[in-house]
Amino acid sequence: MATNTTTTLANEYQKYFSAKLLQHAVQLTIMDQFGLKTPLPKKKGAKTISFFRRLKSQVAPSGAGGGLVANVQNLTEGAPIATYSNTTLDRVDVLLQQYGEAAKITDVLSMTELFDALKQNTEYMAEDCALNADGIVHQQLVAASTSGLNGGAPGVTLQQASGSTTEKIQQFYAQGAGSFAALGATSQSGGKVTALDFLKAATGLKLNRAPTFNGMYVAAIPPQVSADLQNDPDWIDAANWGDPERRFRGEIKTFAGCRFVEHTNAFVEDAAGTEGYYVNNATPANKVFRIWVLGQGAYGIPAIEGDSPFNPRIMIVNTPDKADPLNQFMTAGWKAYWASSALNCPFAVSLSARSEFAV
Numbered sequence: 381m382a383t384n385t386t387t388t389l390a391n392e393y394q395k396y397f398s399a400k401l402l403q404h405a406v407q408l409t410i411m412d413q414f415g416l417k418t419p420l421p422k423k424k425g426a427k428t429i430s431f432f433r434r435l436k437s438q439v440a441p442s443g444a445g446g447g448l449v450a451n452v453q454n455l456t457e458g459a460p461i462a463t464y465s466n467t468t469l470d471r472v473d474v475l476l477q478q479y480g481e482a483a484k485i486t487d488v489l490s491m492t493e494l495f496d497a498l499k500q501n502t503e504y505m506a507e508d509c510a511l512n513a514d515g516i517v518h519q520q521l522v523a524a525s526t527s528g529l530n531g532g533a534p535g536v537t538l539q540q541a542s543g544s545t546t547e548k549i550q551q552f553y554a555q556g557a558g559s560f561a562a563l564g565a566t567s568q569s570g571g572k573v574t575a576l577d578f579l580k581a582a583t584g585l586k587l588n589r590a591p592t593f594n595g596m597y598v599a600a601i602p603p604q605v606s607a608d609l610q611n612d613p614d615w616i617d618a619a620n621w622g623d624p625e626r627r628f629r630g631e632i633k634t635f636a637g638c639r640f641v642e643h644t645n646a647f648v649e650d651a652a653g654t655e656g657y658y659v660n661n662a663t664p665a666n667k668v669f670r671i672w673v674l675g676q677g678a679y680g681i682p683a684i685e686g687d688s689p690f691n692p693r694i695m696i697v698n699t700p701d702k703a704d705p706l707n708q709f710m711t712a713g714w715k716a717y718w719a720s721s722a723l724n725c726p727f728a729v730s731l732s733a734r735s736e737f738a739v
Contacts, residue, residue: 406507407507407644409643411600415679417683418680418681418683432469432471433469433472433538435470471539479509479718485501487709490710498710502712513718515645520722522647524728526655526730535722550584553571563734564652568738571733572733572734575609575612577731578609578636581638582636585675586637588726590726591675593639596638597639598639598674599673601640601643604667607735629641649668651666664738669732670731671730671732675728680721680723697711
């Protein structure tokens with residue numbers, strides 16, 4: 381006698397779709413926290429933000445007046461001063477660019493969907509917006525530090541009264557490697573960062589009198605670099621000193637006058653390739669991670685809050701028009717008017733490193 385089972389009656393069964401979405405991985409982006417934010421007001425006839433910087437005081441390098449300020453004069457009692465000092469402003473121009481993304485959703489999908497397609501697409505595009513902006517910051521900082529990138533000289537052009545000049549972000553390589561090629565010739569262990577690398581970077585910023593973030597610099601590091609550091613004896617010893625209050629999203633520790641802030645959207649290069657080019661599919665053994673040690677004002681970004689023309693916002697069109705008279709689909713999208721640029725190159729250090737934990 382035949383027995384009825386779930387196999388013999390398989391046609392009676394359907395798949396049950398859970399109405400709960402699984403979590404997905406979201407990149408931790410942090411670079412928006414450290415840029416100098418400047419608004420671009422509406423109706424001002426401008427597509428470029430200009431940042432200005434007063435010239436720094438000049439000290440005579442040698443001779444009888446060595447170590448003294450060149451513009452300061454010896455005065456004679458009763459005699460008027462004969463020459464006057466004059467200060468000028470350097471200018472960095474940053475041209476904004478429009479960015480955007482859109483999705484199209486049919487009316488049939490909206491009527492029959494299990495999940496809210498509009499909600500899923502808008503959340504997806506919001507992540508794209510943040511990730512793209514973070515990537516632009518990384519690319520601009522790399523362009524300001526890497527020799528020969530895109531066939532041009534590195535740095536940021538400063539407009540001056542006497543013409544223009546170029547500043548470059550200082551580049552270091554882990555464990556004292558002299559170049560990208562020299563770093564690529566090391567092993568993953570020989571090219572990983574050490575606590576000493578960050579002490580050197582912070583010292584360089586101090587010598588350049590880079591302003592701090594509430595008394596400390598910021599080191600933006602990916603988890604691979606963080607793992608190498610937490611395996612460093614100097615770092616481990618410093619862990620016993622105690623940390624001040626954490627202030628930034630992703631902050632894990634302080635050391636050598638720096639707040640260490642983790643992020644997952646690292647600029648990755650290929651040790652077997654060309655410096656300055658993003659290569660995410662490099663083999664683990666060849667991955668080189670770009671690390672930023674930053675003072676305040678090292679780079680600038682537009683403010684993305686308030687009533688701003690570059691404030692990214694979702695725009696939904698769900699009414700019939702000449703292009704879609706039967707209203708068979710709706711669209712949703714975002715756009716932003718945005719840019720980023722290095723501003724004070726001496727206020728940043730680029731540190732390239734390999735990692736024992738590259739995957």
